[in-house]
Amino acid sequence: MMIVETDSDPDVWFHMPLRGTGAEFAQWMDLQLKASALVHRRKLTWREKRRTKKFLESSAAMLRDRVEADQAFLFGPIPPQVSPLVLFTKQFACDEEHSPLHLSLLVEPDPAADGHVDTTPFVSPHFGEGLRCVRRWTRPDGGPIMSIAYAWNDAPRDIDLVLKGHYDDPDLLKASFDAIDDFAKSIWIT
DSSP states (O other): OOOEEEOSOTTTEEEEOOSSOHHHHHHHHHHHHHHHHHHHTSOOOHHHHHHHHHHHHHHHHHIIIIIOOSEEEEETTSOTTSOOEEEEEEEEEOOSOOOHHHHHHHHSOOTTSOSEEEEEEEEETTTEEEEEEEEEEEOTTSOEEEEEEEEEEEGGGTEEEEEEEEESOHHHHHHTHHHHHHHHHHEEEO
16 A cells, blocks of 8 residues: 555644554544644533544544545544544555546446435546545435545556545535545645
């Protein structure tokens, strides 16, 4: 796995560790809570701290174990009263021709999946033309959910890169689209 770097504002986007010891993750989480308090210019309540810790622990476990994500990033400006927004990266060895069809297979859901999908071209200064896919659907409990995904073919390195996240508050996610697009444009592979 190659490392994804970003030149985004470190006060807005935080690297989230997916591997390491429990003590290292706990130390990162304490720093994350302090950073969140600074971003929001107030002391977090114990409920906000507990909720955030619980969410981050389960997110890290799910991304590490089920999704097998390579890296994850946390969007700081999400209010501490709600779940944080986590975007993750995943790299794939590309053993076939780089093409728009191949790229769409990385970001678009199964055609049989429920919901609305909007896929558009997305240009990154580091990777060139890729795709941006926004999907809206309903969870089994009836609540709305939205995901955003970006994908690029990095032909010189023979890899495909996906950046993805989902959120159960579509309005809050939509309000963050500009910042997420800027973040997507800021990443590159070392």
